Amino acid sequence: SQQGEEDPQALSIQEGENATMNCSYKTSINNLQWYRQNSGRGLVHLILIRSNEREKHSGRLRVTLDTSKKSSSLLITASRAADTASYFCATEQDKLIFGTGTRLQVFP
Amino acid sequence: GAVVSQHPSRVICKSGTSVKIECRSLDFQATTMFWYRQFPKKSLMLMATSNEGSKATYEQGVEKDKFLINHASLTLSTLTVTSAHPEDSSFYICSARELRDGNQPQHFGDGTRLSIL
Numbered sequence: 001s002q003q004g005e006e007d008p009q010a011l012s013i014q015e016g017e018n019a020t021m022n023c024s025y026k027t028s029i030n031n032l033q034w035y036r037q038n039s040g041r042g043l044v045h046l047i048l049i050r051s052n053e054r055e056k057h058s059g060r061l062r063v064t065l066d067t068s069k070k071s072s073s074l075l076i077t078a079s080r081a082a083d084t085a086s087y088f089c090a091t092e093q094d095k096l097i098f099g100t101g102t103r104l105q106v107f108p
Numbered sequence: 109g110a111v112v113s114q115h116p117s118r119v120i121c122k123s124g125t126s127v128k129i130e131c132r133s134l135d136f137q138a139t140t141m142f143w144y145r146q147f148p149k150k151s152l153m154l155m156a157t158s159n160e161g162s163k164a165t166y167e168q169g170v171e172k173d174k175f176l177i178n179h180a181s182l183t184l185s186t187l188t189v190t191s192a193h194p195e196d197s198s199f200y201i202c203s204a205r206e207l208r209d210g211n212q213p214q215h216f217g218d219g220t221r222l223s224i225l
Contacts, residue, residue: 033213042218098152
């Protein structure tokens with residue numbers, strides 16, 4: 001399977017703490033993207049990082065990409081209860097392949 | 109921003125029924141649309157890539173006669189689940205990419221929850 005792996009599978013933290021999710025993939029990529037999905041809903045695009053970029057920020061989100069290790073991380077700083085959701089990485093070359101996802105729960 | 113509309117959002121029907129799901133790009137043209145399937149608490153699995161004016165490209169293990177895809181215009185792709193059975197119950201999500209879109213994210217619909225009784 002081309003599908004990427006994410007860890008941890010599940011993460012529970014308190015509000016205010018940081019959450020880090022990791023993604024590993026198998027093939028060469030044009031870009032890597034992170035998405036959020038609330039239960040039973042569609043996907044919300046969070047951030048896209050190109051293969052020639054190493055780090056990208058958007059608000060409380062920080063994404064890193066290491067193409068030599070074929071891995072990426074998503075850091076959510078100062079988490080809020082509203083950040084509770086599933087987070088997926090997705091790698092793109094000619095099509096988008098999703099990782100296995102991390103279920104994040106943030107307790108108030 | 110770019111919007112993808114997926115309809116219906118929920119379908120409940122009897123076994124043996126064929127179900128059509130529509131995916132529309134509302135404010136942009138999409139030469140390519142993608143169909144995904146998601147089981148509960150699992151990731152999205154790409155089913156097929158839908159190309160406007162040509163046959164869809166199916167991923168390995170996806171039955172093309174079971175999941176009929178039509179991409180008749182630059183703003184509409186449809187997925188028809190033929191003779192649906194309970195094992196076809198799932199969450200189906202489409203996405204679309206704008207024309208000449210390089211390193212830009214795909215735009216996703218809100219999904220269709222299909223329940224076959």
